[in-house]
Structure formats: structure tokens, C-alpha cells
Amino acid sequence: MKSDRLFKKNMMEEFWNNRYKKEEFVYGTEPNKFFKETIEKLNLKGDILLPAEGEGRNAVYASKKGLSVIAFDISVEGKNKAQKLANAANVKIDYKVGELHQLKFEPNSFDALALIYAHFPQNKKELNTQLAALVKPNGYLILEGFSTENLYYREKNPKIGGPSDINLLFTIEEIQTTFNNFETILLEQTEVELEEGDLHNGLANVIRYIGKKTV
Numbered sequence: 644m645k646s647d648r649l650f651k652k653n654m655m656e657e658f659w660n661n662r663y664k665k666e667e668f669v670y671g672t673e674p675n676k677f678f679k680e681t682i683e684k685l686n687l688k689g690d691i692l693l694p695a696e697g698e699g700r701n702a703v704y705a706s707k708k709g710l711s712v713i714a715f716d717i718s719v720e721g722k723n724k725a726q727k728l729a730n731a732a733n734v735k736i737d738y739k740v741g742e743l744h745q746l747k748f749e750p751n752s753f754d755a756l757a758l759i760y761a762h763f764p765q766n767k768k769e770l771n772t773q774l775a776a777l778v779k780p781n782g783y784l785i786l787e788g789f790s791t792e793n794l795y796y797r798e799k800n801p802k803i804g805g806p807s808d809i810n811l812l813f814t815i816e817e818i819q820t821t822f823n824n825f826e827t828i829l830l831e832q833t834e835v836e837l838e839e840g841d842l843h844n845g846l847a848n849v850i851r852y853i854g855k856k857t858v
Contacts, residue, residue: 651764651765652717652742655717655764656717656718659697659716659717659718659720659721660718660719660720660721661720662718662720663697663698663718663720663721663723663724664720664723667840667841668698668700668724668728668840669698669840669841669842670697670698670700670839670840670842670843671700671838671839671840671843672698672700672703672728673700673704673839674700674701674703674704674705675700675701675759675760675787675839677759677785677787677835677851678701678704678757678759678785678787679704681785681853682704682705682708682710682785683708685755685783685853687705687708687710687754687755687783688709688710688754689710689711689753689754689755690710690711690712690713690752690753690754690755691705691710691711691712691713691753691754691755691756691757692713692714692715692748692753692755692756692757692774692777693705693712693713693714693715693757693759694714694715694716694743694756694758694761694774695715695716695758695759695760695761695762695763696714696715696716696721696725696738697716697718697721697724697725698721698724698725698728699714699721699722699724699725699726699728699729699736699738700728701757701759702714702725702729702736702738703725703728703729703732703734703736705757706729706732706734706735706736707732707734710755711737712735712736712737713736713737713738713739713753714736714737714738714739715738715739715740715741715743715746716738716740717740717741717742718740719740722738722739722740725738726738743770743773743774748777749777750776750777751776751777751778751779751780752777752779753777753778753779753782754778754779754782754783755778755782755783755784755785756774756775756777756778756782756783756784756785757784757785757786758771758774758784758785758786758787758788759785759786759787759788760787760788760789760805760843761786761788762788762789762805762806762811762812763811764808764811767810767811768817768820768821771821771822772821775821775822775824775825775856778856779856780856780857780858781855781856782855782856783853783854783855783856784822784825784852784853784854784855784856785852785853786813786818786850786851786852786853787849787850787851787852788812788813788849788850789805789806789812789813789847789848789849789850790812790813790814790832790848790849790850791809791812791813791814792832792848793805793812793847793848793849794807794809794812795848796845796846796847796848797847800844800845800846802841802842802844802845803837803843803844803845803846803847804837804842804843804844804847805847813850814850815830815831815832815850818830818850818852822852822854824856824857824858825854825855825856825857826854826855826856826857827852827853827854828853828854828855829851829852829853830850830851830852830853830854831850831851832848832849832850832851833848833849833851834846834847834848834849835847835848835849
């Protein structure tokens with residue numbers, strides 16, 4: 644069982660390292676639009692955690708807005724690209740390589756958590772619950788991810804990207820149950836025209852969520 648998990652972990656690391664080691668930024672260098680708009684709308688301050696941050700576009704933007712940024716991913720090539728982007732923007736980000744259980748974050752330690760296309764391949768609900776526990780009371784959670792209905796959009800246009808496994812995708816009901824100790828500010832399933840590099844391009848179906856932690 645342990646060896647099976649290690650094999651899957653190594654496969655995922657290889658997959659993302661191969662994707663991110665290319666010269667171009669495969670998801671672009673501009674922040675996700677929903678993330679950008681929400682950061683500005685909430686006028687966030689303090690510490691923000693960005694899991695599965697990839698090439699760093701959202702982390703760099705958050706740092707530009709004055710937030711103290713901690714990001715992580717399993718891909719060392721993702722970190723290399725993110726650091727390159729941060730250096731070009733003359734900002735600082737704290738980017739860690741590893742899985743959540745390896746990083747030993749303390750509960751109630753972040754003012755905000757952003758899950759931007761963070762589709763975890765294993766134990767998705769458990770991991771998202773653990774991540775939510777890292778948010779301080781009255782802190783914020785921002786999420787944009789592909790909905791289960793995106794599978795139909797992906798069939799029509801593979802360029803929009805997103806997982807092909809329905810178990811990795813989101814539903815409104817799942818968001819409600821996973822983050823049930825957050826006050827919902829926004830929760831919607833909607834179509835969005837993605838223009839994020841080469842791999843998020845075209846009309847997609849997504850879940851968007853903003854929550855404020857109550858306890």
C-alpha cells in the first residue's frame with residue numbers, strides 16, 4: 644500500500660516537472676482573474692497560503708499587493724519558474740516543495756487560503772478540510788476550480804484543460820460540506836472564458852467560492 648502511494652507520488656512529480664520545465668509559462672504569467680478580483684475586492688492583508696501553486700503567477704501577484712505569501716507544490720520545476728517570475732517582478736515569495744503533511748503548518752495561522760485549480764489526485768476532501776483548518780477565524784478562503792460538468796466542455800475543447808477524472812472535480816454540494824465552518828460570501832457554478840497560457844484556453848465550467856471562517 645505504501646509502495647503504491649509512493650509510486651503514484653513519483654508519477655505525479657514527474658508529470659508536473661515535465662510540464663513546468665519548459666521555457667514558456669504554460670498557464671501564463673498573469674494571475675487568475677477571479678483570484679485577482681477577489682484580492683482587490685476584499686482588500687486582503689497579512690499571510691496567504693497558495694497550495695498547488697505551479698509556476699507562481701498568483702503568488703507573485705499577491706506579493707505585489709502587499710501580502711506575505713507562502714506557496715507550495717510537489718514540483719521543483721514549478722518552484723524554479725515561480726522564483727524566476729518573482730525575481731523579474733522584484734517581489735518575495737516563500738515557495739516550498741512538498742506535500743501538505745510534510746510542511747507542518749500550524750492550524751489557524753493564515754489570514755487567507757487560495758485554492759486556484761488545486762485539484763488533488765488523492766483524498767481531495769480530506770486535504771481541503773486540512774487546508775481550511777490552517778485559516779484563522781475571520782480569515783478568507785478563495786477557490787476557483789473545474790466543476791464536474793467541465794468534462795463535457797473538455798470533450799468539445801481539450802485546450803481548456805482540467806482533470807479527466809470526475810473524482811478530482813468540484814460540485815457546489817461538496818464545497819458546502821467541506822467548508823461548513825465558513826460563512827459563504829459567494830458560491831456559484833458558472834461558465835468562464837479562460838485565457839491562461841496554452842493549457843487553460845476556452846469556455847470552461849467552474850465552481851467559484853469565497854468564504855469567511857467563523858470558528
